[in-house]
Amino acid sequence: MSSALDKVEENIFKLTSPELKNQQTLPKDQVYNGFGCSGGNVSPELHWANAPKNTKSFAIVCHDPDAPKENGWYHWLVVNIPSNINSIKKGGKIDNSLETITDFNSSGYNGACPPKNHGIHHYNFTIYALDIETIDVDKNTKPIEVEAKIKSHAIAKAAIVGLFERK
Numbered sequence: 765m766s767s768a769l770d771k772v773e774e775n776i777f778k779l780t781s782p783e784l785k786n787q788q789t790l791p792k793d794q795v796y797n798g799f800g801c802s803g804g805n806v807s808p809e810l811h812w813a814n815a816p817k818n819t820k821s822f823a824i825v826c827h828d829p830d831a832p833k834e835n836g837w838y839h840w841l842v843v844n845i846p847s848n849i850n851s852i853k854k855g856g857k858i859d860n861s862l863e864t865i866t867d868f869n870s871s872g873y874n875g876a877c878p879p880k881n882h883g884i885h886h887y888n889f890t891i892y893a894l895d896i897e898t899i900d901v902d903k904n905t906k907p908i909e910v911e912a913k914i915k916s917h918a919i920a921k922a923a924i925v926g927l928f929e930r931k
Contacts, residue, residue, distance in 0.1 A: 777815055779891045779922035783808040783854065790887060790926040793854070796877035801930065807840060807873035809854040812891045816920050819847050819893040823914045830885040831867075831878065838866045838907035839887065840873040843899040843914065864903055864910050871903055876928040884929045893920040 783791050795803025812822065822845035831837035841864045842852075852858055855873075868874040878885040894917040901910050 777891075777893060777920040777922045778813050779889070779924055780811045780813075781808050781889070781924055784810075784889060784924045784926050786924050788927060790876050790928045794875050794887075794926065795928065796875035799877045800880065801875070801877035803875050803877075805873070805875045806855040807852070808889065809852065809856075810889065810891065810924075811851040812922060813850060815847070815850075815893040818895065818919065820897045821845055821847055821894045821899075822849065823892045823894060823899065824852070825888070825890045825892070825911055825914065826873070827888050827890070827911070828876070828878065828885050829888065830883070832882065833867070835908050838911070839868075839875065840866060840889075841907055841910050843901060843910065844897070847897075862901070862903065864901055864905050864907065866907055876926070878928060878930055880930045882930070884927050887926040887928060888923050889926065890921055890923040892918045895919050 793804035793806045797805040824842040826840035829836040843862050845858050845861045863871040865871050892914050896917050899913050
């Protein structure tokens with residue numbers, strides 16, 4: 765028998781992935797291929813559910829707050845995802861969305877590759893539900909500015925934290 769709390773829990777905005785497990789090591793596919801790392805450099809498959817009813821669009825941010833750089837390191841930013849979309853395929857793109865530049869100075873997903881012997885890094889894959897249809901940015905807007913605009917319109921968020929360390 766389910767309780768009222770179970771029903772509340774079912775309606776919380778959620779992010780899931782067949783590849784990523786929260787607080788677990790990132791699969792090799794989500795690791796960068798370069799700078800001494802040898803991964804697949806492929807974005808993970810993501811699914812989100814239970815967004816607030818007034819959601820007008822979504823945005824995805826993958827950020828490493830442990831990077832030895834002010835404001836951490838941005839690995840992936842996708843904005844203007846239509847509100848009727850609730851997933852992205854592994855290595856996929858979403859029609860009518862925009863991938864802006866990352867701290868790799870290129871758009872699209874760029875995987876984990878922390879400095880050697882720098883300890884465990886946390887890769888926050890976050891989906892934001894937004895109260896507007898489009899974020900006013902272009903492909904070359906600085907990642908920190910893109911995230912600030914996303915957060916200023918966020919009405920809900922959900923995340924999976926992947927871990928990676930290079931020894």
